[in-house]
Amino acid sequence: MQNFTTSQFYGLKDHGTFMKLIQETVDQVEHKVGIFAGDNMYTYNRNLSFLEDEKFMAAFHAHTSNTAEQSLIWRYATVCWAAKNGKKLDGDFVEIACYKGTTARIVCDYVDMKESSKKYFLYDLFEHDDSMPHHDMPEHGKNLYQQVQERFSDFPNVRVTQGNIPDSLTIAAPEKIAFMHLDINNPEAEIGALDVLFQRMVPGAVLILDDYGWAYYRKQKLLEDPWFEKNGYQVLELPTGQGMVIKHA
Numbered sequence: 001m002q003n004f005t006t007s008q009f010y011g012l013k014d015h016g017t018f019m020k021l022i023q024e025t026v027d028q029v030e031h032k033v034g035i036f037a038g039d040n041m042y043t044y045n046r047n048l049s050f051l052e053d054e055k056f057m058a059a060f061h062a063h064t065s066n067t068a069e070q071s072l073i074w075r076y077a078t079v080c081w082a083a084k085n086g087k088k089l090d091g092d093f094v095e096i097a098c099y100k101g102t103t104a105r106i107v108c109d110y111v112d113m114k115e116s117s118k119k120y121f122l123y124d125l126f127e128h129d130d131s132m133p134h135h136d137m138p139e140h141g142k143n144l145y146q147q148v149q150e151r152f153s154d155f156p157n158v159r160v161t162q163g164n165i166p167d168s169l170t171i172a173a174p175e176k177i178a179f180m181h182l183d184i185n186n187p188e189a190e191i192g193a194l195d196v197l198f199q200r201m202v203p204g205a206v207l208i209l210d211d212y213g214w215a216y217y218r219k220q221k222l223l224e225d226p227w228f229e230k231n232g233y234q235v236l237e238l239p240t241g242q243g244m245v246i247k248h249a
């Protein structure tokens, strides 16, 4: 059993004091195994099974390049599990939205996308200006769309579409979906994507909602809860801050 710790925590008054206190709690743990710290989560004596998954860890190390990305390891593990589940189902994979493509690139390795007959549809605006309702991210800009296309240039079955969700779904979108990752930090656009795509998910397909459990994005949950209830579902909030739904027949 291993540990995985980063100092990536958000919403703190004094980061240094917080990290010192985390270390003090670790000092009180009898068997110092299964310690996870980062991404606003702290555990001890957990199996952290993803750390023992060699294929996952190889993909994770190959495609993450900084602490902020690495702190998301448990979220990547959730998404990879959902995508692997989708491998045996009819339909394609979807990520809304992909930003730099880090999660999708890890998934591609983990599910052997090169050998797959499935397609993987990735969407994003890739840019930000003040007229847009989503928040900006450090690498948004004129070149990001091309950079992401290049990142997936070895994968003819990965299709990257630039544009505003849900409008850009008319440019390209699968008829059947075996796995979907929804991650746009933009409540109205997420509902717009769900309106179009959720009905295309096949029974057994897993939907991961990246921001569902995060208090900072609570507006999203407050819009999504009645949407799912109306459609006969309840989102499971995961300790990672993600939400999960399994499509039924």
Ligand SMILES: C[S@@+](CC[C@H](N)C(=O)[O-])C[C@H]1O[C@@H](n2cnc3c(N)ncnc32)[C@H](O)[C@@H]1O
Residues within 6 Å of the ligand: 095, 096, 097, 098, 099, 100, 101, 102, 103, 104, 123, 124, 125, 126, 127, 134, 137, 163, 164, 165, 166, 183, 184, 185, 186, 189
């Ligand atoms: C948190 S990032 C996605 C990170 C990515 N899923 C990953 O795991 O690496 C959120 C992205 O949503 C995109 N976005 C927000 N609103 C959008 C919209 N209406 N249409 C398309 N993309 C949107 C932003 O441009 C941003 O890149």
